[in-house]
Amino acid sequence: MPRSRVDGWSEPLVLKLIERHGGKRPEHILEAHAERLLRESEQDTLPVDVDLIASVLGIRRRVAPFGFAGRIYAEESGQLVMDLNAEDGEPRRRFTGAHELMHVAFPGFKREARYRADTSPGANPRNREEEYLCDHGAAALLMPRQLVAEGYRTDDGLDAVEALARDAEVSLEAAGNRLVSLSPTPAAFLVLKMTHKPADTPALRRGEDVPERLRMRYGTTSNLDLYVPRFKSARESSALCRAWEGWSTERGLEPLPGGERAGAFRVEAKAYGADENRRVLAIARPAA
Ligand SMILES: [Zn+2]
Numbered sequence: 001m002p003r004s005r006v007d008g009w010s011e012p013l014v015l016k017l018i019e020r021h022g023g024k025r026p027e028h029i030l031e032a033h034a035e036r037l038l039r040e041s042e043q044d045t046l047p048v049d050v051d052l053i054a055s056v057l058g059i060r061r062r063v064a065p066f067g068f069a070g071r072i073y074a075e076e077s078g079q080l081v082m083d084l085n086a087e088d089g090e091p092r093r094r095f096t097g098a099h100e101l102m103h104v105a106f107p108g109f110k111r112e113a114r115y116r117a118d119t120s121p122g123a124n125p126r127n128r129e130e131e132y133l134c135d136h137g138a139a140a141l142l143m144p145r146q147l148v149a150e151g152y153r154t155d156d157g158l159d160a161v162e163a164l165a166r167d168a169e170v171s172l173e174a175a176g177n178r179l180v181s182l183s184p185t186p187a188a189f190l191v192l193k194m195t196h197k198p199a200d201t202p203a204l205r206r207g208e209d210v211p212e213r214l215r216m217r218y219g220t221t222s223n224l225d226l227y228v229p230r231f232k233s234a235r236e237s238s239a240l241c242r243a244w245e246g247w248s249t250e251r252g253l254e255p256l257p258g259g260e261r262a263g264a265f266r267v268e269a270k271a272y273g274a275d276e277n278r279r280v281l282a283i284a285r286p287a288a
Contacts, residue, residue, distance in 0.1 A: 012131040016107045030137030031145065033105040038144060040070075047169040048142050050097040054082060055106070063093070068117035070096035072103050074110040095138055096121045102137035106130060108207075124176055143168045143178040153178055154187040157268040157283045158249060161189070172272060172281055177220045180283070183245045186223040188265070190257065190282040192240055193217050197231040213278065214244050216257050224262070224286070232258035234280075242281045243269035253287055261286060 006018050014026055041056045043049060054061050054213070059072070059080040064088050066147045072082045083098050084093050090282060099121040103109060121138065124131035143164065151167075152160045165175035176189040192214050200210045220230030234240035239252030249270045256265055267280035 009129055012127045013106050013108075013150050014054055014133065017105070018105055026133050027136050028103060030133050031101065031140045034137050034141035035144070037101060037104065037141060044144075044147075046143075046167040047094075048095050048098075048144070050101070050222065051144070053101060053141075054097065057101070059101075061097075066117075066121050069093075070100050071117045071118075072100035073120075078110060079223060080104070091165075091169055091174075092122075094142065094169060095171065095174055098138035098141045099134045101141065102134035102153050105129075105137065118259075122171070135179055139170075139174060139178045139181075142170050143175065145182060148182050149179060154179055154183040154185065154283060156280065158270050161281065161283065165252050176281060176283070178218045183222040186221075186286050188219055188221045188224060188228065188284040189225065190219045190228065190240070190256065190269075190280075191217045191283060192234060192244075192257075192280040192282070194278070195231075197233075214241055217279070219256070226256070226262045228256060229258040239267045239269045240280055241281060243271050243282070247271060262286070 037053050059082050061082045063084045063086045066085045070084045112139050124135050134235045152164045161176045166173045180187045180189040194212045195215050203210050213233040217234045234257050239250040242250040253264050253269050264287040267284045267286040271280050
């Protein structure tokens with residue numbers, strides 16, 4: 001009988017994937033799948049042509065206002081169909097397309113007529129295991145490990161994130177996550193927004209005036225024993241808060257929100273986007 005948990009993975013389909021690949025780590029299985037797709041479509045430069053890969057695989061692609069980001073499924077004839085949302089911007093649609101191509105790597109994909117509609121490619125938490133792994137594979141497809149290693153360094157901070165996002169035609173968040181997750185040196189990539197924390201909800205319901213604060217949405221770390229908790233607020237007058245106030249790149253030597261125990265980091269932070277989409281992105285490296 002197959003085990004019910006392997007290295008913290010528990011979704012039956014993920015366990016089947018691990019079993020089929022002789023116990024390999026599922027992240028590595030998805031990376032290998034991405035690399036195979038790149039080889040088969042003969043691509044070794046950025047930006048990766050996702051549509052070309054889909055056509056090499058014989059996938060029929062439809063772009064229409066679907067009301068969800070994307071989905072992929074096999075018709076009864078065996079024909080694979082990928083649906084992508086026409087209302088999404090190009091970087092998001094590219095990421096969704098790459099994410100859908102990763103579902104094909106899972107065992108029994110064609111047999112199981114699963115009409116799963118993806119709503120949040122690129123933002124799936126670890127506990128949505130198959131979706132999380134497809135996000136991981138999508139990043140590997142759009143930003144191949146070797147091309148990232150050759151051309152971009154976390155030491156160059158947000159300049160490197162911007163350059164990778166531009167060259168790979170992905171969002172700044174996707175570029176920052178991938179760059180830091182492949183970093184050979186300790187680094188963190190942080191995304192913050194002006195928002196309330198969940199514990200503010202009762203007071204807000206009572207009609208009390210609770211100010212929003214600049215809070216962690218998520219963080220990606222590499223080679224660091226550091227957990228960056230969601231909703232932790234940035235310290236006033238920190239580089240993170242100063243970045244929110246304007247448009248310039250702000251630098252500081254400071255602990256990360258909720259990470260005081262880990263000591264000081266060299267933080268480079270900058271605000272991007274307008275209105276609802278305004279957020280602060282930061283690259284941080286330990287000072288010591
Ligand atoms: Zn998915």
